[in-house]
Amino acid sequence: MWCSAISAAAVLVLFEAAGCALSHQRAGPDDAPLPVGDGGDAPFDAGGPGRDAGGPVRDGGGFDGTVEHPFAGFYVGTYAGEDSGDLEVLIRADGTVTVTTRSRGGMQMFEGTIDVDGMLHARGHLGGTVEVDYAGTFRHTRSGHVGSGTWAASSGLSGTWRVRQVVSG
Numbered sequence: 001m002w003c004s005a006i007s008a009a010a011v012l013v014l015f016e017a018a019g020c021a022l023s024h025q026r027a028g029p030d031d032a033p034l035p036v037g038d039g040g041d042a043p044f045d046a047g048g049p050g051r052d053a054g055g056p057v058r059d060g061g062g063f064d065g066t067v068e069h070p071f072a073g074f075y076v077g078t079y080a081g082e083d084s085g086d087l088e089v090l091i092r093a094d095g096t097v098t099v100t101t102r103s104r105g106g107m108q109m110f111e112g113t114i115d116v117d118g119m120l121h122a123r124g125h126l127g128g129t130v131e132v133d134y135a136g137t138f139r140h141t142r143s144g145h146v147g148s149g150t151w152a153a154s155s156g157l158s159g160t161w162r163v164r165q166v167v168s169g
Contacts (some may be wrong), residue, residue: 116140
């Protein structure tokens, strides 16, 4: 798998370029969502009206950008369907996203955003003519953050994708 060839220094450079602070989070096989009220393991603890302790200030459900995005980090995985390959997702502290795909056809990058609830949308072009959309959802699990969704190209190709966080932002 290509991600085994990525050095820790390369990931560090990516995050420093994106303005992210790094902290290691162990990834595991458990994709079960965290139950509500899971004590100290819960990702958020109520911190008063309109605020999750350690999370962003919420104003009508939006992200105000004054603190790091709750899904910020670097994710790796795969995409499949009528085309397939490796997938990287970089979520920056401000909620902007870069999706990078690698397949036999080469490397492609798509830009987008993710909201504080984990809904991602990214779009880009292949060869300047074919438009590709990535949409999906990110969530907290006991073993870290995961994301999954669909991709669709204006040429009619489509499929699914799945990633797991390897470095939190």
